[in-house]
Amino acid sequence: MADQNILSVEDLMSRVRAIFETAGLPPENARAVAHVIVAGERDNCKSHGLYRIEGCLRVIAAGKVAPDAVPQIHDAGRAVIEVDAGGGFSNPAFYAAKDLLAARAREMGLAALVIRDCLHFSALWHDVEALAGEGLAALSMCPSYAFVAPAGGKEPLLGTNPIAFGWPRPGSHPYVFDFATSVAARGEIELHRRAGTPIPEGWAVDHEGQPTTDPDAALSGAMLTFGAHKGSAISTMVELLAGAMLGEFMSKEALEFMGPGGLLPRHGALVLALDPQSFARRSGRDPIAEGERLLSAIGAQGARLPSERRFAARDRALAGGVVLSDAELAQLERFQAQGLAALDA
Amino acid sequence: MADQNILSVEDLMSRVRAIFETAGLPPENARAVAHVIVAGERDNCKSHGLYRIEGCLRVIAAGKVAPDAVPQIHDAGRAVIEVDAGGGFSNPAFYAAKDLLAARAREMGLAALVIRDCLHFSALWHDVEALAGEGLAALSMCPSYAFVAPAGGKEPLLGTNPIAFGWPRPGSHPYVFDFATSVAARGEIELHRRAGTPIPEGWAVDHEGQPTTDPDAALSGAMLTFGAHKGSAISTMVELLAGAMLGEFMSKEALEFMGPGGLLPRHGALVLALDPQSFARRSGRDPIAEGERLLSAIGAQGARLPSERRFAARDRALAGGVVLSDAELAQLERFQAQGLAALDA
Known part of the structure; x- marks a missing residue:
């Protein structure tokens, strides 16, 4: 097909790094941001792939992010490590502290990383996969923009509050959700609005708290959590642990701070790393082998594990490259050639 | 009403303690087990109230629990504390380690408690509430019996795998789910079977993995998780963290070990305690006040917080006593008078 352009992951990585270096990020920061964006594209996770470049450049152009912030680690030798992103992107902060977090988890059994004051756009699977690659179980969560109402409510107080978990699998991609x-x-509701199609029942309520399938009513009302009151409880937990507990913005403040312009939210993030070998030692059992018995049994009965499609896309991309449309490649080249000026085009 | 007998919480507590002391539990163990059973009844959480006495006595009579096991704490000064329940009930083990866990969480920022080799019947809210009472956030989880299939599957591999979270609220009951x-x-499906009524759609699949509303087909097939693939992912996480990672029984082994006789499952449990003051310190914000802003805003829009009904029942019981039916009181008195022999009646 004429509209298919194949780039190697390495080629894509060097192009995206160059874009962010041109936009004012020091090499370390550009590498961290490019790494997660290219990983998203490589995994065919388009919502967190090259599509994100424009959003990142827009917050730079708006002066809402500190592109050259150098992450500052604060470590008192306890089980909680803090890293101040200094108003920069979250990714350089995570990379700056990742090895220390992994070492501390092995030493203490578990450890937590607090990322403070960051702009957040990346999928959380990236962080938990990096830790699973170190043989650690990991749990990551953060607030976002308050567009979601609690179960039984009507006013948006909660973010879409993602939660991610990783578990190491020997000789295989990790278990990751x-x-x-x-x-x-929210983007899915926006797509329905543009297409003039109703949204499925259960996605949202209008501003009076009544169920709605009208995208406009949903966007001016509130989205709902998955899993009714149970999902709402988990979302509230994310808000408390990754917002209130850290002393960082909660989803409502993040939205108020950045305004309705659609720029990236500013808040903190919480990452827990747990060392299965350390936890299991006295039992005499191999925790990874035990986990494998469960995960292989899930696969054996034909049930799909989370992230399987993403890992399959990754394997294809690493073997045969990433496929971009003409429009995607043209935009990439425009960002390479013109940097922030391409935003006005 | 003639069928209403009112007992004070203290009276109930001394009766239930006496039942377990007669059944062979040392005073400390009897107190811990009675405490959680009476708390369940006090909160009108009948499924974890006096109803549980019979099940506990049955595992004692069957020789499947060590009623006089003395919990052994293993502490190397790290962020993970272990307590061996020694084949006893989980509750004495939790109580034996609770203060140490809370102190370690304050010292390190967060800490984990591993409960090993316990028989487990109590609701997890009890543990997270105890830690919230110490000003700590807490997360607790454990496997159970493998009656639940993963999303897209048909064979039961997962337990009902409960998860509980607590967050302290000043001058109020904590936020707890x-x-x-x-x-x-599973008991709800059994009630439908006895009543000859179909179960709601989405609860279960038959042994071929097809959705079913027939209670018998559900009981010989598999139950489903809440929240489709997201709930299934969380249940799998519980199985990995509170089963595999600890080197303790996973839900499938727990079921195989105890057999289909309906006795209590034997496995481990994981409790995380996090100190909000410690996490927030460098932010200069008060994490509890921040949490309060969210939780009061949820209440202000008319949405119910989890556990609210339970706390209202508690307040009523503490003020006016616990109401038992004639049958409940008669059974309680039978257990008091006859101990394990009452099981044959």
Whole structure:
């Protein structure tokens, strides 16, 4: 097909790094941001792939992010490590502290990483996969923009509050899930609005708290959580642990701070890392082998594990490259050539 | 009403303690077990109230629990504390380690408690409330019996795998949720079977993995998780973290070990305690006040917080006593008078 352009993952990585270096990010920061964006594209996770470049450049152009912030680690030798992103993107902060977090988890059994004051656009699976690659179980969560009402309510107080979990699997991609605690993404409702089609029941309520399938009523009302009151409880937990507990913005403040312009939210993030070998030691059992018995039995009965499609896309991309449409490639080249100026085009 | 007998919480507590002391539990163990059973009854959480006495006595009579096990704490000064329940009930083990867990969480920022080799019958809200009472956030989870299939599957591999979370609220009951990750409890399906009524759609699949509303087909098939693939992912996480990672029984082994006789499952449990003051300190914000802003805003829009009904029942019981039916009181008195021998009656 004429509309298919194949780029290697390495080629894509060097192009995206260059875009962010041109936009004012120091090499370390550009590498961290490019790494997660290219990983999203590589995994055919388009909502977190090249599509994100424009959003990142827009917050830079708006002066709402500190592109050259150097992450500052604060470590008192306890089980909680903090890293101040200094108003920069979350990714350089995570990378700056990842090895220390992994070492601390092995030493203490478990450890937590607090990322403070960051702009957040990346999928959380990236962080938990990095830790699973170190043989650790990991749990990551953060608030976002308050577009979601609690179960039984009508006013948006909660974010889409994603939660991700990773578990190491020997010789295989890890067990990873990463999902919004809202039943759908806000972008999906927007797509229905543009297409003039109703949204499915259960996605949202209008501003009076009544169920609605009208995208406009949903966007001016509130989205709902997955799993009714149970999902709402989990979303509230994310808000408390990754917002209130850290002393960072909660979803309502994040929205008020950035305004309705659609720029990236500013808040904190919480990452827990747990060392299965350390937890299991006295039992005499191999925790990874035990996990494998469960995960292989799930696969054996034909049930899909989360992230399987994403891993299959990754394997294809690493073997045969990433496929971009003409429009995607043209935009990439425009960002490469013109940097922030391409935003006005 | 003639069928209403009112007992004070203290009276109930001394009766239930006496039952377990007569059944062979040392005073400390009897107190811990009685405490959670009476708390369940006090909160009108009947499924974890006096109803549980018979099940506990049955595992004692069957020789499947060590009633006099003394919990052994293993602490290397790290962020993970272990307590061996020694084949006894989980409750004495939790109480034995609770203060140490809370102190370690304050010292380290967060800490985990591993309960090993216990028989488990109590609701997890009890543990997270105890820690919230210490000003800590807490997360608790455990496997159970494998009656639940993963999303897209048909064979039961997962337990009803409960998860509970607690967050302290000043001058008020804490924010607490505690729910099974299965969409319903197995007992609810059994009630439908006895009543000859169909179960709601979405609760279960038959042994071929097809959706069913027939209670018999559900009981010989598999239950489903709440929230489709997201709930299934969370249930799998519970199985990995509170089963595989601890090197303790997973839900499938727990079922195989105890057999189909309906006795209590034997496995481990994981409790995380996090100190909000410690996490928030460098932010300069008060994490509890931030949490309060969210929780009061949820209440202000008319949405119910989890556990509210339970707390209202507690307040009523503490003020005016616990109401028992004639049959409930008669059974309680039978257990008091005859101990394990009452099981044969």
